[in-house]
Amino acid sequence: MSVNYEKLIKDLVKPLVVNPDDLSVEKFSEDEGMLTIQIMVNQEDLGRVIGKNGRIANAIRTIAYASASREGKKITINIDSF
Amino acid sequence: MKVITLEVKTVEEGLKLASKELRVPESHIDVTVVGKKGIVKKILIVEAKIKVDPAEVGYEILSEMFDNMNIEVSIEMRRRGENEISYTINTSENPILIGKNGKTLENIQFYIRNIINAYSDERQIVLVDIGGYKANRRRQIEILATKTAKEVAKTKVAAKLKPMNAYERRIIHTKLAEWRDVNTISEGEGQDRHLVIKPSRR
Secondary structure, eight states: OOOOHHHHHHHHHGGGOSOGGGOEEEEEEEETTEEEEEEEEOHHHHHHHHOGGGHHHHHHHHHHHHHHHTTTOEEEEEEEEO | OOEEEEEESSHHHHHHHHHHHHTSOGGGEEEEEEEEEOSSSOEEEEEEEEOSOHHHHHHHHHHHHHHHTTOOEEEEEEEETTTEEEEEEEETTHHHHHOGGGHHHHHHHHHHHHHHHHHOSSOOEEEEEETTHHHHHHHHHHHHHHHHHHHHHHHOOOEEEEEOOHHHHHHHHHHHTTOSSEEEEEESOGGGOEEEEEEOOO
8 A cells, every 4th residue: 555645744744733724735746756745834833844944844854755765756845834 | 741821711712822822732732720800801811731741742643654654663662761752663664764874763853852842841852763773873983983093093193084963973072082092073064064083182
């Protein structure tokens, strides 16, 4: 069974936000093992999700890459706020 | 545990506000009414506190993460003293989770540390190890440090080591602290920060 990246990433981001209802993680595109995932969070939560010098965003990306590399896939994550 | 006191009109409002103030999801907060005030407009005095154990939150998040990756895992959680939590992880996919030069492992640790410290009012030291990577790495680094230091002591020529993270540099600094014929110093910035072993001047 292949990994559900939307769920993986959503579960990683959820503990960081105070407005979980505004959190959406969607697959933007997928072709030939290249995935693009779009994370949308409330403006208030953007700072927490990105972190100082983007370190939290980076950690989330690294974890997602590791999981994707197991299936020979590449993943791009975009983070934006409403 | 973090506790804050708020003045609000309803318990729901208190929960919402507490979530923003404490920066944790509403589901992890307990709100209790401790007093009332006002004559015309009733104002509630509520106490909000985080009702979950930070170490448990970390454990749940880690197991959920590996579950989402379809990786079978065993996680051992251990508390050392008041302020240290360590997770020892073993999976069928250790190399992927450790990553190149332990980069993925470092990021997992950073992520979990960040969450745990959001839930705790005292700073917690959070350590994550996968498949004994850190213990092995420690041994390797100590061997490298001793070998290089012997060379430096003999030749009196400083040796520059490869860039390492703070934790790895610290291992060498500590290991060589008692050596009288060499000094250790970290040089460079950011990703390039590395250790230099210098002969001591006499």
